[in-house]
Amino acid sequence: MEPWVEAWTRSANTFYSGEWPADHFATAPSHSTAVAEGLVHHLTHVVEHLHDGGYFGVIDVWEVGGGDGTLMAQVLALAGQQHPTVTFRARVIELRPRPSHLASTIEWIHGPVDTHLPESIRGLIFAHEVLDDVPLTLAQYDESFTLRQVMVNPATGDEELGAPISANDGEWVSRWWPHQSVGGRVEIGAARDQVWAVIASSVSTGIAIAIDYAHTREQRSLGAFAPGTLTGFRHGYPCQPVPDGSMNITAHVALDACAVAAEQACAPLPVTTVLVSQRDALGVLGRSATPQSPHEALVAIAQHSQRELARDTQGFGAFTWLIHHIGMGR
Numbered sequence: 001m002e003p004w005v006e007a008w009t010r011s012a013n014t015f016y017s018g019e020w021p022a023d024h025f026a027t028a029p030s031h032s033t034a035v036a037e038g039l040v041h042h043l044t045h046v047v048e049h050l051h052d053g054g055y056f057g058v059i060d061v062w063e064v065g066g067g068d069g070t071l072m073a074q075v076l077a078l079a080g081q082q083h084p085t086v087t088f089r090a091r092v093i094e095l096r097p098r099p100s101h102l103a104s105t106i107e108w109i110h111g112p113v114d115t116h117l118p119e120s121i122r123g124l125i126f127a128h129e130v131l132d133d134v135p136l137t138l139a140q141y142d143e144s145f146t147l148r149q150v151m152v153n154p155a156t157g158d159e160e161l162g163a164p165i166s167a168n169d170g171e172w173v174s175r176w177w178p179h180q181s182v183g184g185r186v187e188i189g190a191a192r193d194q195v196w197a198v199i200a201s202s203v204s205t206g207i208a209i210a211i212d213y214a215h216t217r218e219q220r221s222l223g224a225f226a227p228g229t230l231t232g233f234r235h236g237y238p239c240q241p242v243p244d245g246s247m248n249i250t251a252h253v254a255l256d257a258c259a260v261a262a263e264q265a266c267a268p269l270p271v272t273t274v275l276v277s278q279r280d281a282l283g284v285l286g287r288s289a290t291p292q293s294p295h296e297a298l299v300a301i302a303q304h305s306q307r308e309l310a311r312d313t314q315g316f317g318a319f320t321w322l323i324h325h326i327g328m329g330r
C-alpha cells in the first residue's frame with residue numbers, strides 16, 4: 001500500500017508515455033472546433049489590447065497538455081483566418097512526444113509544464129482537461145472524524161486508510177473543502193493550485209484559461225462531492241481507478257482554489273478572474289454571416305450544431321472555464 005498521490009503520479013507517467021489519450025477517452029476537440037472558437041474569441045481580446053497599446057509584434061499562443069495537438073491546430077487555423085496580418089507563435093508543452101502528423105508551425109516542448117514555461121508570455125495560454133489529470137492527495141474521514149490519507153495497492157486498486165493528512169493539506173481542506181462526514185472523501189487540490197499558478201504567472205500581458213470539470217466551494221461544503229470523483233478511463237469506458245499505468249485517472253478540479261492561487265502568483269500584475277460554465281463561455285460567440293450559397297448554409301448549420309453539442313449541459317457544456325486577464329488593466 002502507498003499514498004494515492006504517489007501511485008497516481010507513477011501511473012500517469014507510465015500511461016502518458018505509452019498510451020494515446022484518444023484511445024481511452026474523447027475530449028471536446030475530437031468532436032468539434034467549438035472550444036477552439038471560444039479560445040480564439042479570447043485571443044482576439046489580447047490582440048486588440050496589444051494593438052491598442054502600440055504592440056504589433058509576434059503574439060504567443062501556448063497550450064499545456066496538448067494531447068495529440070488537435071486543439072492547438074484548430075486554434076491556430078481559426079486565429080490565422082480571423083487575424084491574417086498577425087504572426088502567432090504556437091507552442092505546446094506535453095508529457096508525450098511530438099505527434100508525427102503535427103504541422104511544423106507548432107513547436108512541441110516535450111516534458112512537464114513546470115520546467116518549461118517562460119515568464120513573459122504575451123498572448124494566450126490554455127490548458128484543456130489537464131488539471132484533472134494532475135495527481136492529488138486523496139483523504140477520507142475515519143469514524144472519529146480524523147481526515148486520513150487514502151492508501152492504495154497499485155496493482156489492484158484496493159484501499160485502506162493511512163496516517164492523518166499533513167498540516168499543509170489540513171490548511172487547504174479547511175479553506176476549500178469544509179464538509180465533514182464519516183467516510184466522506186476529500187480530494188486535496190493543492191498540487192493543482194500550484195500547477196495552475198505556475199501556468200498563469202507565465203503571462204506578462206494576456207489571458208490564461210483552464211477548462212475542466214470542476215466544482216465550487218459551495219457545492220463541496222454541501223457534501224455534494226463527499227463520495228469523491230476519482231475515476232479511471234480505459235478504452236472509452238469509466239472503470240475502477242487502479243494506478244497501474246494502464247488507464248487515465250482523473251478527478252474533478254477545485255478551479256476556484258486554482259483561481260486564488262494564480263491571482264497570488266501573478267501579483268503585482270493586475271488580474272481579473274471569471275469562472276463560467278462552458279455553456280455560457282461559448283454562448284457569447286457570434287453567429288456567422290448570412291450564408292450566400294447552399295454550401296455556406298450547410299457549413300453554418302454544422303458549426304451551429306457543433307457549438308450546441310459543446311454547450312450541452314449533460315455533456316461538455318457542464319465544464320467550467322477559468323479565465324484570467326493578466327497585466328491587461330482592470
Ligand SMILES: C[S@@+](CC[C@H](N)C(=O)[O-])C[C@H]1O[C@@H](n2cnc3c(N)ncnc32)[C@H](O)[C@@H]1O
Pocket residue numbers: 016021027028029030064065066067068071093094095096111112113114127128129130133134
Ligand atoms: C486529458 S489529456 C487532454 C489533451 C488535450 N488537451 C485535449 O483536450 O484533447 C491531458 C494531457 O495532459 C498532458 N499532461 C498531464 N500532465 C502534464 C504536465 N504536468 N505537463 C505537461 N503535460 C501534461 C497529458 O500527457 C495528456 O496528453
